[in-house]
Amino acid sequence: MPHLFEPLALNSVTLPNRIVIAPMCQYSAVEGLATDWHMVHLGRYAAAGVGLIIAEATHVSAVGRITPGCLGLYTDAHEQALARIVRFMKETGPALTGIQxxxxxxxxxxxxxxxGVKPADKAKGWVSVGPSAVAFDEGWQIPKALDEAGMDRIVEEFRTAALRSARAGFDxxxxxxxxGYLMHEFLSPISNKRNDDYGGSRENRMRFPLRIVDAVREVWPKERGLLVRLSATDYVGEEGWTLEDSIAYAKELKARGVDMIDVSGGGSSPKQKLELKPGYQVPFAEAIKKAVEVPTIAVGLITKPEQADAIIREGKADAIAIARALLNDPFWAWRAADALGHEVAVPNQYLRGRKLAV
Ligand SMILES: Cc1cc2nc3c(=O)[nH]c(=O)nc-3n(C[C@H](O)[C@H](O)[C@H](O)COP(=O)(O)O)c2cc1C
Known part of the structure; x- marks a missing residue:
């Protein structure tokens, strides 16, 4: 069997293969509620032979949304809208269902x-929060620096959203x-200028993100999979968050019972410098996997079946995540199965098309 199509166990749940749909914001929610767009978008991937579908960034509060069109999970109605989609995905195929x-x-x-890159229209926008009153870039909002009560509230919002995710049926x-979103903002010295217990040393900067992970771990069912996505580097050199920092963070995450690290990069500084080339972030997934002895997901311009298979075969990562190539071709896993000489689960309704493809 090609390495890309080997199952991967995460506690009592198992990915049928190593192909992960990376989370992708669709900006198509209404007041944070999932719509028919999400049903079609995520539901289609459940028919497409992948191993794990991670739904887009789903925000734990209205204030935490990237845009007014972003998904949220902070009321019963949000939970029910997502539960309907999870039910459909599970009825449709063997892929695991994930939420971010x-x-x-x-x-x-x-x-x-x-x-365009600009603040939300005045009528729809709100005041953002962050570790410090420092904007991401010119033209971006200056956030309100969080006090302890605000941080405590966000920890509880993550806890409640994790409970809701479990009830909605995600694996x-x-x-x-x-x-460069809130947890990363606390980690990175670029955005974290605090001089209390949550700023300064790396240990202090990790404190708030780790409190969030602890809260999620407490309520997330032990038999299901718990992942953390991190930016391995800020891509700005020593003045930002580095791979060495990520290794230290991943050690803490592993010690807290996180099952796998999804290794991405960047997003905290407009000055980031990266060379976009095939598999450009795979070395980070490999470095974290080896240094921490924790399973990792590699992501970033993984577009070719042979490339994806080699990453797993050579032990650089345990799974690969794909975003843009799967927007371009939702049935990428079928193509990969053909190229590598394998077969994936196909729903009965699509069997005739599959035979044509072969
Ligand atoms: C339309 C779109 C939306 C995205 N939304 C998210 C998101 O919600 N959460 C996240 O962690 N990354 C998000 N990303 C980043 C992807 O998950 C992925 O890490 C990145 O696109 C690199 O992978 P690729 O080269 O396969 O596209 C998004 C990317 C795209 C293209």
């Missing part, structure tokens, strides 16, 4: 990206600690 729990911090209250919960 998020808080956008200082990068909240923006417009949908197709309107995997991914905590979003990457891309």
């Amino acid at each position: 729990l998020a808080h956008a911090g200082r990068k909240a209250s923006m417009s949908e990206p197709w309107k 995997v919960c991914e905590v979003h600690s990457a891309h």
